[in-house]
Amino acid sequence: MDEELPFSVTIEVRDRCLCLHLQRAARAIARRFDDVLRPFGLTNGQFSLLMSLNRPAPPRMKEVAAVLAMDRTTLTAALKPLERRGMLQIEPDENDRRSRRLRLTPQGRAALAAAMPVWRATHEEIDGELAPADPEALRAVLRSLS
Numbered sequence: 001m002d003e004e005l006p007f008s009v010t011i012e013v014r015d016r017c018l019c020l021h022l023q024r025a026a027r028a029i030a031r032r033f034d035d036v037l038r039p040f041g042l043t044n045g046q047f048s049l050l051m052s053l054n055r056p057a058p059p060r061m062k063e064v065a066a067v068l069a070m071d072r073t074t075l076t077a078a079l080k081p082l083e084r085r086g087m088l089q090i091e092p093d094e095n096d097r098r099s100r101r102l103r104l105t106p107q108g109r110a111a112l113a114a115a116m117p118v119w120r121a122t123h124e125e126i127d128g129e130l131a132p133a134d135p136e137a138l139r140a141v142l143r144s145l146s
Helices: 007-016 018-040 044-052 061-068 072-084 106-130 135-145
Strands: 088-092 100-104
Touching: 007 018, 018 044, 018 106, 044 061, 044 072, 044 106, 061 072, 061 100, 072 088, 100 106, 106 135
Parallel strands: none
Antiparallel strands: 088 100
């Protein structure tokens, strides 16, 4: 039997649902970073993925997937266009031939270096817009949820 939900339930979910509010905020911030990173040929997701490779030693795919909270299939799909553009290389792990390591190329490093000033400036703007809230406290709360 179809049960009717009163409109007041819709309003309750609209006003209370953390998932909805986090998704809306995430989409708005993602669009903003997509806009400022576009001149560098990057989306916000690609910037984050490339930045996760900026380490002393090339990380394994599993490690990158964990940092980005992605499953391996989604990560593999996200890697392909960056690999085609020469921004990263996928290499077999010398210690485990079944594993792959991800190496940031000089072209990928150059794209990140060029984008960093804009990334920082955009974060400063957003942090300023969050006032009087504490941006560091917000980041800490978000980290605790993940």
